[in-house]
Amino acid sequence: xxxxxxxxxxxxxxLKHVKExxxxxxxxxxxxxxxxxxEVYNVLSSEPIHINEICIKTKSDIGNVSSxxxxxxxxxxxxxxxxKMFKII
Numbered sequence: 730x731x732x733x734x735x736x737x738x739x740x741x742x743x744l745k746h747v748k749e750x751x752x753x754x755x756x757x758x759x760x761x762x763x764x765x766x767x768e769v770y771n772v773l774s775s776e777p778i779h780i781n782e783i784c785i786k787t788k789s790d791i792g793n794v795s796s797x798x799x800x801x802x803x804x805x806x807x808x809x810x811x812x813k814m815f816k817i818i
Contacts, residue, residue: 779812
């Protein structure tokens with residue numbers, strides 16, 4: 730149903746807009762995280778990286794890195810893929 734005189738917006742365009750808005754919100758949320766979280770986040774990319782490699786690159790213990798990754802995942806900034814690998818969404 731559309732209001733008379735207004736064009737109907739294709740659903741694919743609406744979904745693209747929503748995804749772009751969500752990405753902007755995530756970037757703003759990342760700007761406000763602690764240095765420790767930022768160090769872990771900055772090691773990540775769109776290519777999956779193993780948790781052990783993250784620990785080596787950040788010079789942090791696995792417990793601390795695991796905790797940070799969990800919080801970043803719950804916040805919707807990253808995702809875990811099979812094999813204890815993580816990447817930015």
